[in-house]
Amino acid sequence: MTALDLPARHARPMGLFVLLGGGTMAAFILSLAVGPTAVGPGDLLRAFLGTADGSTTLIVWELRLPRALLGLTIGATLGLTGAALQGLFRNPLAEPGLIGASSLAAFGAVVAMYFGLYALFAAALPLSAMVGAVTAVMILHLLAGRDASALTIILAGVAISSLGAALIALAINLSNNLFAVTEIVFWLMGSLADRSMDHVWLAAPFIAAGWLLVGSTGRALDALALGDDTAMSLGVDLRRTRLKLILGTALSVGGAVAVSGTIGFVGLVVPHLLRPFVGYQPSALLPASALGGAILLLLADVAVRVVPTDAELRLGVLTALIGVPFFLGLIFKTRREMA
């Protein structure tokens, strides 16, 4: 072994990233093409060049494009934050929902629906979901304190998630408006149907800010593989890293939940599948999981459109149906490894 072949061995697996990048593009195009009205490749191209007929242009630009963009960004958010939280807690069972941000974000959105705030102005829904996500982070900080262990953070997250679920149940319980209840229940299942570019623009700034915060922690996550103490001795500012990850997760997941409702398990499944292909290196897993999450969510969103059910299958229901058996398998595997 010579010194010169080491950088090569430490290079990120470029083949994997080319594959994931190509896969993301293919899934994105598929998401534009598939639906009640199929749009062929030629029409798709013409729609983007502005030479397609009126209805095709309308379908592609007004219906499919927002949906595909949301699938891309929300899927990437869930994959990225899942990988980052698993790196932070050194636990493959960690998930964005773990710190309670999804749950309180959902409650925030439910409040906006319950009081009809979103009928007054459209931005009320995402804004109030964001308030929920940030509240979750603040409660987490109060509960977990400064030098909290991973276990404390997980327990605090469980408590916050339960709080969110209880408050949502309370809102449904107290509601005497059957229409609002139906709407809330369906929204909680998570979906990308009937979203417009307004939704994209509402969520995008929060999601982008979250990505920047989370994406800047790659090397700190590598160092954390050796434990908190060693990571600190390698120059990692543990408090800043945790703050960046938790705030970044709250912003991006809050933005995502606001427009899509709750979509679970993407952040669990994707990092676990991709980890061996990046040599278990947490920093390389971040971009890989972002792309993988985008692919999974785009394909799942295509699947709910083509599965012939009377009512359209909800995206969050599908990801849960895929995710829960996976989750159970992962617990089983973790238990066996510990034994």
Added chain:
Amino acid sequence: MLQLRGLSVSRGRRPVLHDIDLTIQAGEVLGIVGPNGAGKSTLMRTAAGLTPPTAGAATLDGEPITRLNRTALARRIAYLPQNADCHWPMTVARVVALGRLPHLTPWQGPTAADARAIDRAMAMAQVGDLSDRRIDKLSGGEKARVLLARALAGDPALLLADEPVSDLDPYHRLDVMSHLRRLADDDMAVVVVLHDLSLAMRYCDRLVLIDRGRIVADGPPDATLSPDRLSDVFRITALRGECEGYPYLLPWTHDSAGPGKRR
């Protein structure tokens, strides 16, 4: 190199170290010994800049370590904690490469200089032939050497190793200790916490004995572990002798009242 002056440290509200004065020099292996709970690990963490002192100061070449930038400190001091491990099953080469983190430029991969340092560290700890193996598939001795290589990859001036041999069999204990000895001979400062008093006698230039948060002795191994101190601090007696010019020590009897009931 590293100076601790009038250092006191608390963990939570409990005072752990009192008024520690200690100087660590390049080229020596300094052993830290003492009963369980004496404050050895806290001393190591404070020296590594991980636990801030409540009084006094630690200075590295004259600069207070609390004022040094984290990365600058990380480039000069390597810390190998007790029960060190790597959580994810990465390859040995990747684990050792983590030791280069303080030297990397943001948004840039490892350079040829990093690669050379990684190779050198792996050669020093004799893990070069393991470089493509996964760390979770290694034996305890191999893993200990890999984590030592990780600490060495940053080219530190000072290595702080907290009980690096406690999980190892006799062969690997001697092996790791002789590695540390060679590092000091190459002018690194090495501080090592040991429970094995015979290893401490055999490999350290100087021993510091800590009891209930205070330094009770600091000097040549033979003098530090005098029969009186062994009986006062450890509540044991030991057989002593000399072999090939090195003093040795073999714990032999213990006070049946136990270390908690002393004095």
